[in-house]
Amino acid sequence: MSFAPDQIKIDLEARQLCCERDDRILFDQLDLRVENGDLLQLAGPNGAGKTTLLRLLAGLNRDYDGELLWHGQPLYDDFSSYAAQRLYQGHLAAVKKALTPIENLRWLVSQWSVDDARLWQALDEVELAGYEETPCQQLSAGQQRRVALARLCIAPAALWILDEPFTALDKSGVAWLEKRIQKHVEAGGAVIITSHHALENIASLKQLDLGQLAMNRGQA
Numbered sequence: 001m002s003f004a005p006d007q008i009k010i011d012l013e014a015r016q017l018c019c020e021r022d023d024r025i026l027f028d029q030l031d032l033r034v035e036n037g038d039l040l041q042l043a044g045p046n047g048a049g050k051t052t053l054l055r056l057l058a059g060l061n062r063d064y065d066g067e068l069l070w071h072g073q074p075l076y077d078d079f080s081s082y083a084a085q086r087l088y089q090g091h092l093a094a095v096k097k098a099l100t101p102i103e104n105l106r107w108l109v110s111q112w113s114v115d116d117a118r119l120w121q122a123l124d125e126v127e128l129a130g131y132e133e134t135p136c137q138q139l140s141a142g143q144q145r146r147v148a149l150a151r152l153c154i155a156p157a158a159l160w161i162l163d164e165p166f167t168a169l170d171k172s173g174v175a176w177l178e179k180r181i182q183k184h185v186e187a188g189g190a191v192i193i194t195s196h197h198a199l200e201n202i203a204s205l206k207q208l209d210l211g212q213l214a215m216n217r218g219q220a
């Protein structure tokens with residue numbers, strides 16, 4: 001059975017979100033909403049708070065003021081239903097180096113029941129055919145990133161939250177990932193991404209520039 005992200009209602013909202021680190025306000029009074037078909041790129045200079053915001057949106061950190069809502073209800077009221085619909089990829093590839101790509105993939109998608117044949121196919125899609133049973137410590141940084149990204153071919157999650165996913169990818173990897181993101185958004189899924197990589201080729205792109213917000217705050 002194929003996965004149709006448009007069959008799942010995506011409605012993630014931040015209202016008046018505020019976050020401080022080390023007595024420094026990273027962002028405040030921040031409002032955003034992500035729904036089916038949205039691609040939101042968080043922009044801003046190093047240290048602006050992009051990863052911090054992404055982790056809040058993924059439900060990995062509760063150190064904030066303001067509201068985070070899923071389907072109009074507080075995110076943590078029914079967190080498991082939210083977690084089942086979102087896929088988070090952190091800025092590190094986060095593969096276990098002692099394991100092979102196929103073993104890593106089994107572990108990375110263990111929250112969903114996925115046929116093993118589909119995992120082999122996903123590794124083929126990310127151009128890792130022939131490396132499926134090689135320990136990841138023997139793979140390059142870009143190949144390890146591809147192992148983690150193979151999840152995007154498999155996981156039935158409608159909302160992708162991706163932190164610098166282009167890191168270490170070569171030209172063909174970048175082109176593949178851009179297409180994969182575009183396809184997901186066009187199919188009715190949604191993507192929130194931090195990336196210093198330009199994503200201008202994707203028509204529905206929206207940007208939220210945390211550096212600009214901080215500058216506006218300074219001038220207010």
Ligand SMILES: Nc1ncnc2c1ncn2[C@@H]1O[C@H](COP(=O)(O)OP(=O)(O)OP(=O)(O)O)[C@@H](O)[C@H]1O
Nearest residue numbers: 021022026044045046047048049050051052053194
């Ligand atoms: N666990 C933490 N404890 C204290 N301060 C933190 C913590 N994590 C991040 N920070 C601080 O919060 C600020 C924002 O960090 P964050 O990683 O969100 O920035 P970023 O915009 O993603 O940067 P980059 O483009 O370099 O990845 C930085 O000044 C950082 O030092």
